[in-house]
Amino acid sequence: MKLSGKVAIVTGAASGIGRASAIAFARAGARVVVADWNDHSGEDTVAAIAAEGNEAFFVRLDVSKEADIQRMVEATVALWGGIDVLFNNAGVLLVKPLEEMTEEEWDRVMSINVKAAFFAIKHVLSHMRRRGGGAILNTGSVGSFVGQVGTPVYSASKGAIALLTKSLALDYGRDGIRVNCLCPGITDTPMLREHLGHGDEGETRIRSRLSRVPLGRILSPEDVARAALYLVSEDSAGITGILHVVDGGYLAAAEYDVRV
Numbered sequence: 001m002k003l004s005g006k007v008a009i010v011t012g013a014a015s016g017i018g019r020a021s022a023i024a025f026a027r028a029g030a031r032v033v034v035a036d037w038n039d040h041s042g043e044d045t046v047a048a049i050a051a052e053g054n055e056a057f058f059v060r061l062d063v064s065k066e067a068d069i070q071r072m073v074e075a076t077v078a079l080w081g082g083i084d085v086l087f088n089n090a091g092v093l094l095v096k097p098l099e100e101m102t103e104e105e106w107d108r109v110m111s112i113n114v115k116a117a118f119f120a121i122k123h124v125l126s127h128m129r130r131r132g133g134g135a136i137l138n139t140g141s142v143g144s145f146v147g148q149v150g151t152p153v154y155s156a157s158k159g160a161i162a163l164l165t166k167s168l169a170l171d172y173g174r175d176g177i178r179v180n181c182l183c184p185g186i187t188d189t190p191m192l193r194e195h196l197g198h199g200d201e202g203e204t205r206i207r208s209r210l211s212r213v214p215l216g217r218i219l220s221p222e223d224v225a226r227a228a229l230y231l232v233s234e235d236s237a238g239i240t241g242i243l244h245v246v247d248g249g250y251l252a253a254a255e256y257d258v259r260v
């Protein structure tokens with residue numbers, strides 16, 4: 001199995017892409033730390049993994065707090081002896097024009113989407129070195145490449161995480177530690193549904209977005225999780241410092257009209 005004997009941490013694993021990835025990593029043989037601040041849903045992810053006969057434990061934390069990250073890393077090493085994989089997936093979206101945004105709102109998004117990765121990477125590095133290497137995966141977005149209307153701080157955070165990834169790939173490559181960034185497009189998760197709204201209005205908005213996606217469908221969290229598994233497993237052993245897009249073709253064109 002692709003992650004046999006490995007220990008993996010997945011942040012934001014109570015929901016969406018993080019949950020699907022935690023389940024995929026466990027199916028691939030990893031013991032998985034399910035890290036999230038939503039304990040009810042986090043325990044559901046652990047239960048789903050355990051129901052398939054695989055191992056996971058839940059850590060309740062706020063990824064933007066260094067002390068919480070440190071506690072998670074220490075608990076993982078105490079239980080399973082080391083860390084091989086870190087998937088910094090937890091994230092938040094804020095749709096708000098810049099001129100209406102408060103400093104607290106700016107800081108909150110940057111802390112969860114960027115500073116949390118700094119903390120987690122900082123605290124896992126020594127453990128990965130001790131294992132002779134490791135795989136770190138950060139989470140960008142199609143918004144790591146192009147601007148998106150009404151989301152200045154989210155876009156800034158996803159741009160920042162992309163360049164943090166490349167920079168760290170240079171610094172830790174000689175330690176056998178690979179650092180990559182997964183950049184999803186329109187993916188069917190609670191974050192997206194919350195953003196676009198529920199019911200008929202939400203469906204209309206989704207259809208309108210999908211009209212410029214060449215594959216013509218919304219991605220499932222599992223579509224993205226399969227790419228995450230590739231990027232943290234030996235299948236991608238020669239790859240570091242990349243932004244890996246999983247977007248149904250969304251970024252392939254500046255403009256796209258479905259031809260009927």
Ligand SMILES: NC(=O)c1ccc[n+]([C@@H]2O[C@H](COP(=O)([O-])OP(=O)(O)OC[C@H]3O[C@@H](n4cnc5c(N)ncnc54)[C@H](O)[C@@H]3O)[C@@H](O)[C@H]2O)c1
Nearest residue numbers: 012014015016017036037062063090091141187189190191
């Ligand atoms: N869904 C999409 O279309 C899409 C597109 C591009 C990028 N992304 C990115 O993918 C990642 C996962 O998003 P998703 O769509 O699965 O969202 P989601 O809201 O379904 O899941 C995010 C998870 O992160 C957790 N989380 C948020 N802040 C936290 C904190 N401070 N501490 C601990 N846990 C925290 C939430 O509780 C939740 O379980 C995010 O980084 C997001 O920006 C999503």
